Amino acid sequence: MELAAYMIKRVAFSQQELDDILTYFKKEKILKNQILLQEGNTCHKLYFLEKGVGRSYYLNSNGKYITQWFFGEGNFMTSLESFFQETPSCSYMEMLEDSIVYSISKKDIDYLFEKYHTMEKFGRIIAIEMTTKISNKLNGIQFQTASDRYKYMLKEFPNISTRVPLGDIASYLGITQETLSRIRKK
Amino acid sequence: MELAAYMIKRVAFSQQELDDILTYFKKEKILKNQILLQEGNTCHKLYFLEKGVGRSYYLNSNGKYITQWFFGEGNFMTSLESFFQETPSCSYMEMLEDSIVYSISKKDIDYLFEKYHTMEKFGRIIAIEMTTKISNKLNGIQFQTASDRYKYMLKEFPNISTRVPLGDIASYLGITQETLSRIRKK
DNA sequence: TTTACTTTTTGATTTAGGTCAAAAGAATCG
DNA sequence: CGATTCTTTTGACCTAAATCAAAAAGTAAA
Numbered sequence: 001m002e003l004a005a006y007m008i009k010r011v012a013f014s015q016q017e018l019d020d021i022l023t024y025f026k027k028e029k030i031l032k033n034q035i036l037l038q039e040g041n042t043c044h045k046l047y048f049l050e051k052g053v054g055r056s057y058y059l060n061s062n063g064k065y066i067t068q069w070f071f072g073e074g075n076f077m078t079s080l081e082s083f084f085q086e087t088p089s090c091s092y093m094e095m096l097e098d099s100i101v102y103s104i105s106k107k108d109i110d111y112l113f114e115k116y117h118t119m120e121k122f123g124r125i126i127a128i129e130m131t132t133k134i135s136n137k138l139n140g141i142q143f144q145t146a147s148d149r150y151k152y153m154l155k156e157f158p159n160i161s162t163r164v165p166l167g168d169i170a171s172y173l174g175i176t177q178e179t180l181s182r183i184r185k186k
Numbered sequence: 187m188e189l190a191a192y193m194i195k196r197v198a199f200s201q202q203e204l205d206d207i208l209t210y211f212k213k214e215k216i217l218k219n220q221i222l223l224q225e226g227n228t229c230h231k232l233y234f235l236e237k238g239v240g241r242s243y244y245l246n247s248n249g250k251y252i253t254q255w256f257f258g259e260g261n262f263m264t265s266l267e268s269f270f271q272e273t274p275s276c277s278y279m280e281m282l283e284d285s286i287v288y289s290i291s292k293k294d295i296d297y298l299f300e301k302y303h304t305m306e307k308f309g310r311i312i313a314i315e316m317t318t319k320i321s322n323k324l325n326g327i328q329f330q331t332a333s334d335r336y337k338y339m340l341k342e343f344p345n346i347s348t349r350v351p352l353g354d355i356a357s358y359l360g361i362t363q364e365t366l367s368r369i370r371k372k
Numbered sequence: 373t374t375t376a377c378t379t380t381t382t383g384a385t386t387t388a389g390g391t392c393a394a395a396a397g398a399a400t401c402g
Numbered sequence: 403c404g405a406t407t408c409t410t411t412t413g414a415c416c417t418a419a420a421t422c423a424a425a426a427a428g429t430a431a432a
Contacts, residue, residue, distance in 0.1 A: 060329060068321070081318045090325075113307065120306040121299065127313030132267045134320045135254070139276075142327070142360040143246060146389065166410060174328040179389055181411055332419065352380065365419055367381055 002074055003048045003102055011122045021112055021119060025102040030095045036077075037093040043082040045103045049073050052099020053160055055168060058091040065092075067172035069134075072160050076126065077101075096164050141174055147183045149173040188260055189234045189288055197308045207298055207305060211288040216281045222263075223279040228272055229265040231289045233257075238285020239346055241354060244277040251278075253358035258346050262312065263287070282350050327360055333369045335359040 003025065004018055013021070025048065030036070037043050039059065047054075054071040056079060068091055071077035082089035083106060112119045133156075140152030153173055154161050161169065170180040189211065190204055199207070211234065216222070223229050225245065233240075240257040242265060254277055257263035268275035269292060298305045319342075326338030339359055340347050347355065356366040 058325070060325075062329070064329070066325075066329060068324070080314060080321070084314050113310075117303045117306060120303060120310060124299075124306055124310035124313055127310055127317060128266060128270050131313060131317045131320060134317060134324065135266070138254070138320065138324060139244070139246075139252075143248070143250070143252060143357075165408095171329075176390060177410075178391085178412085182389095185411085351378095362420060363380075364382085364421085368419095371381085 002050055006048070006074060007122060010125050011118050013116075013118050013122075017116055017118055021116070024108040024112060025104050028101050028103055030099045030101060032095060032098050035092060035094045037079055037082075037089055037091070039090060039092050040088050042086055043079040043089050043093070044106060045078065046083055046106075046109060047071075047077040047101040047103050049075055049077055050100045050102060052095055052097045052101070053163055054093060054095045054099065055164070055172075056091045056093045057168075057171070065171065067168045070157050070160050070164065070168075070172065072157065080130070096168070146173070146175045146179050147186070149175060150180065150183050188236055192234070192260060193308060196311050197304050199302075199304050199308075203302055203304055207302070210294040210298060211290050214287050214289055216285045216287060218281060218284050221278060221280050223265055223268075223275055223277070225276060225278050226274050229268040229275050229279070230292060231264065232269055232292075232295060233263040233287040233289050235259050235261055235263055236286045236288060238281055238283045238287070239349055240279060240281045240285065241350070241358075242277045242279045243354075243357070251357065253354045256343050256346050256350065256354075256358065258343065266316070282354070332359070332361045332365050333372070335361060336366065336369050 004022060007013060007018065007021070030052070036045075036047070036054070037056075049071055051073055053073075054077050056068045056071075056077075057065050058068060060066050077093065079089040079091055079093060081087065082091075086106065109123075113123055136156065137152070140156065141149050144152070150169075150173060153169060166180055166184075167177045170177045173180070190208060193199060193204065193207075214233075216238070222231075222233070222240070223242075235257055237259055239259075240263050242254045242257075242263075243251050244254060246252050263279065265275040265277055265279060267273065268277075272292065295309075299309060322342065323338070326342065327335050330338070336355075336359060339355060352366055352370075353363045356363045359366070
């Protein structure tokens, strides 16, 4: 499983630890357009995407759905705050393709964090990586023209940009669908 | 020290652990306008602000300095990616007021992460909190009008908004100084 | 208390990208 | 397959905020 490689790349887990940890992840198949999380609900699972693409999005004050993030294969997907603080989420999560994921519950991951110092370290490292990625998004968007934003998108998500609806990308970048369409045919 | 309270609020450290951990933090006084980190250098310290305000900023492709983040009292301040990956930073850090901080080196914090499972947990929790805050900034800015952005600023940094230069706030929000000035006299 | 910066405000003008509307293309399905 | 629905493109128009420029206010320095 790709997840094992992902973990070992970041923390020197022993084989036993790794084997044990992986038993807590459950393989799931999820169909395109399936909603993993509704706004207002607490997110109970953390997903690792083996195959497929997902996104998180929210309904803004003007009644528009705004993509917050795209999740591609080889990445974790969750509503971070909701999952870890066990609070109602402000956002939705959905899959944009038929997907294969490995999921783990909050209870189980907390158990693993307690049990293994290495797992806790892994959690810290992943959280720092996520912070860096979001920060990069901000820099890629703020004070950038619409076409610079799209360039950021292509760089950050090279193999996602062509697989998901135009409108989802546009809202992710903070521009309108029409503008993105015009940029694309440059 | 406020730092102890900050830590205990998040993780149930034993008194001995806490005492030991705190010995690795060094108290420092830093003057207004002092640069803590230059672009291109590696950030070697993590700061906890007891008093004062700082900001991180970077030079964008149009030759403008853009504020990335404000750091107020009772918060950690660092160039996250540079500090943890030990890579050259893309951003600067400076203090905007005379400040009192507690600093710790990468070497020491790594030692503490290894030594105490609780410390590792603390690191994870802080990293998740930071992700949430940056994510909130994105939501506060994307597809929002200039005055909505300023409202976000007032909400997120109520006691910083009046203490720092207008231009620094404007670039933080992704608007021009002139626009922010006009918004303020509403 | 005058000189010299620095920061903020105000005004006039321009523009990137938003909005609205409708057509053209794709995809889904009985 | 045609029909219905969803997605993307194209066009015309408009507006929020950028840009440019300069004055005013605030701060420091001598």
